[in-house]
Amino acid sequence: MSLHERQQQLLAFMMGQDSEIAGHIRDHGAITVDTRLNIYRNAYQVRFWEVIDTDHPILGVYLGDDLFNNMVRDYINAYPSHFKSLRHFADRLPQFLTEDETLKVYPHIAELARFERELLNAFDAPDTECAERQQLVDLAPDKWPSLKLVFHPSLVVFTTDYNVVDIWQHIKAERTPPDPLQQDETWLLWRNRERLTEFASLDNFEFTMYQAFLSGDNLEEVAELLLEISHSDPSEHMVNTLFTWLDRGWISCLDSGLSVIK
Amino acid sequence: MSQHFLGFGLGLRTDHFHDVLEQKPDLDWFEVISENFMVDGGKPKYYLHSIREHYPMVMHGVSMSLGSTDPLDMDYLKRLKQLHDELQPEWFSDHLCWTGLEGVNAHDLLPMPYTEEAISHCVERIQRIQDYMGRQMLIENVSSYISYAESGMTEWEFLREVTDRADCHILFDVNNIYVSARNHDFDPLDYIKGTNAERVRQFHLAGHTDYGDYVIDTHDHDIPDPVWKLYKEALLHFGPVSTMIERDDNIPSLEALMAELDIARRIAADTLTEDQLTPRYKDAV
Numbered sequence: 373m374s375l376h377e378r379q380q381q382l383l384a385f386m387m388g389q390d391s392e393i394a395g396h397i398r399d400h401g402a403i404t405v406d407t408r409l410n411i412y413r414n415a416y417q418v419r420f421w422e423v424i425d426t427d428h429p430i431l432g433v434y435l436g437d438d439l440f441n442n443m444v445r446d447y448i449n450a451y452p453s454h455f456k457s458l459r460h461f462a463d464r465l466p467q468f469l470t471e472d473e474t475l476k477v478y479p480h481i482a483e484l485a486r487f488e489r490e491l492l493n494a495f496d497a498p499d500t501e502c503a504e505r506q507q508l509v510d511l512a513p514d515k516w517p518s519l520k521l522v523f524h525p526s527l528v529v530f531t532t533d534y535n536v537v538d539i540w541q542h543i544k545a546e547r548t549p550p551d552p553l554q555q556d557e558t559w560l561l562w563r564n565r566e567r568l569t570e571f572a573s574l575d576n577f578e579f580t581m582y583q584a585f586l587s588g589d590n591l592e593e594v595a596e597l598l599l600e601i602s603h604s605d606p607s608e609h610m611v612n613t614l615f616t617w618l619d620r621g622w623i624s625c626l627d628s629g630l631s632v633i634k
Numbered sequence: 635m636s637q638h639f640l641g642f643g644l645g646l647r648t649d650h651f652h653d654v655l656e657q658k659p660d661l662d663w664f665e666v667i668s669e670n671f672m673v674d675g676g677k678p679k680y681y682l683h684s685i686r687e688h689y690p691m692v693m694h695g696v697s698m699s700l701g702s703t704d705p706l707d708m709d710y711l712k713r714l715k716q717l718h719d720e721l722q723p724e725w726f727s728d729h730l731c732w733t734g735l736e737g738v739n740a741h742d743l744l745p746m747p748y749t750e751e752a753i754s755h756c757v758e759r760i761q762r763i764q765d766y767m768g769r770q771m772l773i774e775n776v777s778s779y780i781s782y783a784e785s786g787m788t789e790w791e792f793l794r795e796v797t798d799r800a801d802c803h804i805l806f807d808v809n810n811i812y813v814s815a816r817n818h819d820f821d822p823l824d825y826i827k828g829t830n831a832e833r834v835r836q837f838h839l840a841g842h843t844d845y846g847d848y849v850i851d852t853h854d855h856d857i858p859d860p861v862w863k864l865y866k867e868a869l870l871h872f873g874p875v876s877t878m879i880e881r882d883d884n885i886p887s888l889e890a891l892m893a894e895l896d897i898a899r900r901i902a903a904d905t906l907t908e909d910q911l912t913p914r915y916k917d918a919v
Contacts, residue, residue, distance in 0.1 A: 375751050376703040378782065379735045379744075386740055398781045401819045402847045408817075411779040411850065412742065419741055453739040456697040456710050457669045461741075499675030525674070567677040 385409055386416040387452065420448045423458045424465065428488050430543045435481070439474075446472060459496070463489065480534035480552040487536050487559075490528045494561045494569045497526035502565060502621040508614060511628065517592035520627040521585040526563035527622055529582075530571070531556070537571065565621045572620075577602060578613055638835050640690060640724060640876035641913035642895050642902075647881065651681040653888045655688075661895060662913050663690040665878050668726070669697050672713045686721055692836070692876075693718060693726040694805075697739065700759045700773070701732035701746045711766055718767065725835065727772035727805045730756065730796060747782035748792035753799065760800035772835050773797065774805035777813040777842075777851035789814065790828035797833050804829065806875070807838035808865050809851065816849045822864055831872045839865060839898060840880040854883035856894060862901060869905040877902065 381393035397405045421444050425432055432440045447468050453461045466489060469475050469482035476482070502524060511519065530537075535553045542549040558579050561571040574582065580601060584594040591610070598606035617623050641662025646654070653659075664685065671682050685691075697710065718726055731743040746752045764770055775793055787795075797804055806829065815822040841855030857879065869875070877898050879891060902911055 374703075375747065375749070375755060376735075378747060378784075379703055379732060382744060382780075383735050383738065383740060386742075387738075396783050398783050398785075400781075401817075403779075403817065405780075407848070408780045411848070412744070415742055416740055453734075453741060454737050455739060456707065457672060458741055459669075459673065496673040496676035496678065499679065526676075563676060567680055 382409075382412070386413050388413070388449070417445070417448065419458075420444065420453070420461060424462050427462050427492060428465070428485060430540050431481070431485050431488060433543050434484060434539065434549065443469075443472065443475065459492075465489070478552070480536055480539070480554075483532045483534045484536040484539060487530060487532070487540055490530050490561050491569050491571070494526045494528050494563050497524075497528075497563060500525060500624045503618055503623045503625050505615050505618040507626055508618060511626065515628040517590065518628060519591040520588065521617075521623050522625045522627060523586060524562060524622055524624045526561075528561040529574075529579075530559040530561055532559075533557075537573075560622075562620065562622055570620070577606070577609065581610065581613060638876065639874040639911070639913055640692075641911075642899055643689075643692075643876065643878040644891055644895060645694075645878060645880045645882075646682075646685065646691075647885055648678065649885045650888045650891075651678075651685070654685055655681065657888065658688055659888060659892055661689075661892065663692065663724070663876070663878070665692050665694050665880075666721070666723075668693045668695040668714055668717055671717055682721070691721055691723045693721060693723045694774075695726065695728040696743070697733055697741075698728035698763070699731075699733040699739075700728060700763065701730065701744075701752065701756050702735055703732075703755070704735055704737070706759055706762060708766075711763065715767060725769075725772055725803070726767065727774055727836065729776050730773045730793060731776045743776040745776060745778035745780065745782075746792070748785035748787045748789060749782075750786075753792065753795050756796045757799040760796070760802050764800070764802060770802050772803045772805040774807050774838065775810050775814075777807070777810040777817075779817050779848065779850075781818055788820070788824070788828065790825045794828065794830055798830065802833075803835040804833045805836045805838060806834045806868065806872070807840070808868055809838065809840040809842055809857070809861050809880075812861050812864050813842050813849045813851045816844075823867060826864075826868055826871045829871075834872045834875055837865070837868065837875050837877040838880050839877065852883060853880050857897070862897065865898065866901050866905055869902055874902070874906055874910045 378396060381391045385391035385393045394405050394409060397408060399405050424444050435443065447465060450468055451464045455461055466482045466486035469485055533554055533556060535550060535555055537557065537559055539549040558574045559571050560574050561569065564570050577598065581594055581598060584597050595606055595610060598610065643661055643663035643665060646664040646666045666682065671679055673679060695714065729743050731745060733742060733744060734740050760771065760773065811822045811825050839857050839861065840853045841857050843850045843852040843855065879895055881891060
């Protein structure tokens, strides 16, 4: 029997699959072979349960113990870890919730899980400096039209068809969550200057402005686009929005065209 | 006199990030779990680098899976080396075990059979890891609940063969030896006596959960008396070895862990000379 086969047998047992491992374990002392092996099998289940419970505290409350425990058991079986770090073990939980026979009929549950994972993504996204509002104040007027933005890497856009952020907020505040509603929402998640994760809803003006800057448009091009959708001079609204973004730490640097403003 | 003795340290845990930076506790070094910091940025890495400015560190991994029959994960080793280059630790370590197979990671420290095949397998992989990292590593004995029927030697004979042939060092987990001795009915002093003292660079101390018939390595309790007694025996046999406390669950305050670390200091002071216990930072592995 090779080392590889022995490892296959033990892992299969831990994962609840058929295995010949018991016949290759020494039977000695007061502990039975069954007890010995089940220490590993139980640890396998508990470890992953704890990861999902830690990553998805609001989902856990929303589902209640029975549904949550069943979900975890089935997820562990459907998507065993292929990651070195447990940080990513539940990355596929939102996908699983769209496939699970019991839970896929409530599509907002997958969206709630996806929102919690995006919060985690913002939490440990790469670090970079944040631009300051004074840099925009100091920008020479002739540089404004060509201004481009580089956003902080922690920014995540979360678009959803359900009111799951409202549900999340209610549970977080230990209040009764609202009924699920199907409605289009756009949120932006980020890690603030104190390295805490925050989120804010975006209206159409702000989302359009964000997407345009994100795609590489300069301020003049973004203003033209916003003029089309708002049918009025967007300048003041744009400038106020830019200062809000700078204060929130969304912008890592201002690019005036010829040089990056530090 | 050991040229590698860092003194007395703790495992750096999220719960204590803020207190460590605020209080700058009187300890000699920290051990960090490598995988916890293989992220791009955010609060954990901020604290890691801030604390590193004040303390020596060693890196301890849990996912190298050096005993697995899967190919070595070079992407993992690349990220490990990146973190190593960032932190400049005194040394890095992982476990003499396997953690997964065929791409599946069980995230558990699974024991090896103590066979010639397993020795050759582990030695070859440790040598490749050391070549890649450009330095020697420490490997840790794991606690275990099973032993394989085909094992033809004791765990300490296996550890000695692997470390001698691979020319690596040992992270000697005192609690793991106590746990395994209880679960497998061997004398932990035999383990200590059978280990090559020249290769031991670090001690782990921890608590466990005692179920009567068996013991589980949970790291969620204070260090119990039998582990302290074994620690003293280890000091007598190995001399001054960098010592730290691992606490992974039911984590107490930093002050409580510092008080527990003082017990280790007192035991060491009662067992070794003052000169032996002077930390040496500069000549580590």
